[in-house]
Structures are given as C-alpha cells and as structure tokens.
Amino acid sequence: MNDSKTALTLLIAAPRGFCAGVDRAIRIVELAIEKYGAPVYVRHEIVHNRYVVDALKEQGAIFVETLEDVPDGVPVVFSAHGVPKAVPAKAEERGLEYVDATCPLVSKVHRQAERLVEKGQHIVFIGHRDHPEVVGTFGQVPPGAMTLVETAQDAESVEIPDADNLGFLTQTTLSVDDTIEIIDVLRRRFPNINAPRSEDICYATSNRQDAVKAIAASCDAMLVIGAPNSSNSLRLVEVAEREGTSARLIQRATEIDFEWLDGVATLGITAGASAPEILVREVVDWLAERFDITEREVETTREKMLFKLPRGLEAA
Numbered sequence: 001m002n003d004s005k006t007a008l009t010l011l012i013a014a015p016r017g018f019c020a021g022v023d024r025a026i027r028i029v030e031l032a033i034e035k036y037g038a039p040v041y042v043r044h045e046i047v048h049n050r051y052v053v054d055a056l057k058e059q060g061a062i063f064v065e066t067l068e069d070v071p072d073g074v075p076v077v078f079s080a081h082g083v084p085k086a087v088p089a090k091a092e093e094r095g096l097e098y099v100d101a102t103c104p105l106v107s108k109v110h111r112q113a114e115r116l117v118e119k120g121q122h123i124v125f126i127g128h129r130d131h132p133e134v135v136g137t138f139g140q141v142p143p144g145a146m147t148l149v150e151t152a153q154d155a156e157s158v159e160i161p162d163a164d165n166l167g168f169l170t171q172t173t174l175s176v177d178d179t180i181e182i183i184d185v186l187r188r189r190f191p192n193i194n195a196p197r198s199e200d201i202c203y204a205t206s207n208r209q210d211a212v213k214a215i216a217a218s219c220d221a222m223l224v225i226g227a228p229n230s231s232n233s234l235r236l237v238e239v240a241e242r243e244g245t246s247a248r249l250i251q252r253a254t255e256i257d258f259e260w261l262d263g264v265a266t267l268g269i270t271a272g273a274s275a276p277e278i279l280v281r282e283v284v285d286w287l288a289e290r291f292d293i294t295e296r297e298v299e300t301t302r303e304k305m306l307f308k309l310p311r312g313l314e315a316a
C-alpha cells in the first residue's frame, strides 16, 4: 500500500452495463460483417456508446444517420432503438439487404402501439421528444394517432380527442419514479385509460435504477459511465441525485474530475446499458492509480435475459 494515497471505497452497482438488447445488437453487426463482408452500414449508432461504435468501425461498420446515406447494393443494420416503419419499407423499395437490430422489448412496444390503433384507441406516449426510440415508435402508427407526454405537467395539460377511448405506452428507458407520477396524473384525468399489459420500461432499465438506489445512500458521490445521448444512462444520474447523491456522467476515465472527488470517501460506480464493462475497469484502474481503493460490488438482482438472433444470422 502506498501511504501517500487517500483511501477510497468503491461501491460498484450490479446489475450495470450491457443489457441483453445491447449485447444482441452489437453481435448482429459483427455477424452481418462476417456474413456479407465489410463494409456493413449501420443506420444510427447501434447503441449510444462511442467506444462500441469505434470498435465496430474498426471491424468494417460504417455509421450513418439516414437510409439515404446508404449506397445501393450494400447491407444495412437498423440500430437497437428501432426505426419508423417507413425505413424498412424504403430499404425494400431500394432492394437493400437489411438486418433489424431493434431490441425485442422495443419491438414489443411497437406491436402494442399497432394493436391500440387497430382497436381505434388514441395513444398517449410517455417519452423524450426526438429520442430515436420515440421517433421509431411514433413511426409505427399513422400521423396523429399518438400524443407525446414528457412530464407530469404535460400530462396535466394534454388535450385528448376521445378521453374514453385511450391507451398509454412508454419508452423503455424512462425513470421508473417519474413515469409513475405521470401515469398517476393520466389515470386521474382519464379514468378509463388502458394500461399496457406489462411494463414498457424494460427489466434492464429498472434493474439498473434499483441497483443505484441500493448504494446511493452509502455513497458520497457517484460516477455513471455512459454517453450524453444515452437515455437510460442519464436516468441513472437522475436517480442517484434524487437519492441525494451528487452524480456525474462520464464516457471515459479521462473525464474524471479529480477535484470533484475531494473529500469523497465512498464513491458509487455504475454504467448504462450501452456501456461496456471494459470502461468500468478503466475507471477503477484510473482510480487505483490515485487512491488506495477498496472495491465492493453490491448486487441487487441477477439478470438471465437472453434474446434470440434474427433468422439468417444465427448460422453465420
């Protein structure tokens, strides 16, 4: 032990990092490169993490934002966040080979949206404006069939054409607590509103939030490893802050602010669903160089979720 180093206890949340949908989406890109050969185009970041995207670029993936940026005759993968129906339709029209890496739990919400519209119900969708998952889910239904609600205030003021013929759905990566508040308002204002048969907020999102809650009170500060455009990672920062713990989102160890750690004896660490474990180890190693660290993992639940690969890629 180096006596000049300050003691720092690390409470590492579990579960953290990759979920089954992210694992599957990354594997799909790798298998598509194996099957078709490089380059394989990917519409939008496959998951919201620069390290992951850069690693796949090295293997031959090319990331673009729209289908128009994909040249004719090359395969394209749609990101884990899902796409509006118009995107695969356009790909088919152009004769493009495509693989859909939309997480099955996002696709489930897509199907629920279609079903509500078939039943003639209007949909209140709880989510964050312009997030790709929200754009994708809105793109499953005709224009005007769905109304976006982002906050409890929105839920208080939203105007619905037929309040007795209404259902709600949500984005998969929301704050569980904020969403409960929003749903409470909707239920008060629209007592006949139909709820989804099962939770739309996914197991990975709620498990990672629970894991943060379990350690937050014991931490003087918390680091969340994830990208600024990662909805589920941003929610983890909010959850920690709501528990009264100062929290920061970082993408890499180099972003750790040494001064911010001044006076911190116990530091919480977690990672969003799109952040690989290698980045958690990078952060721990960075801290170990500067502090006399003690690591402790606090596991709130063990995840066993595994999603099947799309047909045609399992054999690749």
Ligand code: 10D
Pocket (backbone or CB within 6 Å): 021, 022, 046, 047, 048, 049, 080, 081, 103, 106, 133, 172, 173, 229, 230, 231, 232, 233, 272, 273, 274
């Ligand atoms: O922003 P986000 O949390 O929706 O996406 P990210 O790529 O960070 O994590 C995976 C979650 C997905 C694909 C949406 F469910």
Ligand code: SF4
Pocket (backbone or CB within 6 Å): 019, 020, 021, 022, 080, 103, 104, 105, 106, 172, 173, 202, 203, 204, 205, 232, 273
């Ligand atoms: Fe799927 Fe949930 Fe992971 Fe999103 S966060 S990719 S919905 S498992």
